[in-house]
Amino acid sequence: MVKEANKITYSKIAELSGISMATISRVMNNSTNVKEETRRTVMDAMRQLGYDTTDLEAIAAKSNDLLIFNIPSLDNPFYSLIIKGAKASAERNGYNMLINEDPIDDRSIDTFIALLKKTNAAGILSTNCISKQNLMKLDAILPIVQCCECDPSLDIPFVTIDDVSAARNAVEYILSLGRRRIAFINGPLQYKYARDRLKGYLEALEDAHIERDPDIIIQLQEINYDMAVSAVFQLLNSEKRPDAFFASSDVYAAAAIKATKRTALKVPRDIAIVGFDNIELSSMCSPSITTVNQPKFQLGLLSCEMLIKRICKEQIPIRSMYMDTELIVRETTQKQSPISRSPLQ
Structure with a gap:
């Protein structure tokens, strides 16, 4: 490689680039003691002189x-x-x-x-x-x-x-359970996932001819468990109590379970919950969380x-x-079996 470059000569490269021959030599020998801007200037000059720098650039990139x-x-x-x-x-x-x-x-x-x-x-x-x-x-x-x-x-x-499609499918599943007042717990809207999951949630409601209710959309500024618990608890004790939660994160879904346990309500009997991401927490919670799996x-x-x-x-x-994503159905949305009683009871 160096011999081929020498046919052009270091002096010609130096004349065209304005870089010293000593520095050009360091570039040719892939020395780390060269600024990236200087390396690019030398490479540009070499290409202008007809030298194929592909191999040299690949070696430099790998170093x-x-x-x-x-x-x-x-x-x-x-x-x-x-x-x-x-x-x-x-x-x-x-x-x-x-x-x-x-x-x-x-x-x-x-x-x-x-x-x-x-x-x-x-x-x-x-x-x-x-x-x-x-x-x-x-x-x-x-x-x-x-x-x-x-x-x-x-x-x-x-x-x-496709966050829009994944969220829409999750909400459609909640609707299939007969739930109609589905609250949404969402993260910071500067993130694409939060904007798109909100869009999917709203599309599913619109397709089901359910009017959007801003009062049951919880918009948080960070993925914070304690903040979500507080927000869900307030909503569950309001006049607009939902019968289900769709959460844009499993952390939020776990918070919804915690908040529900602080009331007289039960999951999933009174409140169905679906999360998103399928992190380890979702299977460790009690009840375990129905969630959208991402191939992380x-x-x-x-x-x-x-x-x-x-x-x-x-x-x-x-x-x-x-x-692709996949809905993992677990205990927070499963129908509970009735308790069997003996004839004497």
Whole structure:
């Protein structure tokens, strides 16, 4: 490779790029002691002089073996299996992964970019909600792939689910149980999942000719169990008491069970509950939670595979991937069997 480059000569590259021959030599030998901006300038000059830099770029990309996985919160158990899936893909492909728990917004974007440069990261995986402007800014710096959250209007690959369809199906199931006053517990609307699950909930009600009631839609600003318990308890003690809850998170569904137990009501006799995500908590609760299963491990695995292909400049067959969901029926919606009594009773 170096011999082929020498046919062009370092001096010609230096003349065109304005970079010293010593630095050009470090780029050619894939030294880590070169700024990424300088490396790009040298590569651009080499391409202008007719040199195919594909192999050299692939080697440079592979030497940067750190992936940054940006998530909104480590407190949310939903992300644990996604992280495991992403790490499995990273390890299999020879990459390391750094978990970053920070928002990416106009106030923090420069700090995050500084982290990318300081760690010499090869690419970004994110489950965070990021504005279109900041997504474009990050994509111009490093390969990025979105997981769960996404912006379909941009040419940035993502792996997610159809939250609208999944929510609509869940509410239709609750309606099939004969419940008509279905409350909704939802998360922050800046997230795609919250907006789309709200949309699916409302579509199911509209299809069933049930009027929307804003008073039974609980809109929370974070995934917080205690806040959800308090909000559900207040609603259960109001004049507009629902006969079912659809929750955009299993954490909220567990909170609905807790709040119901504080009243004289029973789950599922009086209150049916359906959650979302199928985290471990959903099967551990008593009663266990009927919930929408997301293939969390696969979401992390496939989004990381996409990212590595982008880093290695491979063609991605599918840039927008929607994975299937499944409704897991458990005790919070199952009909209770009547208690059998002996003739003497």
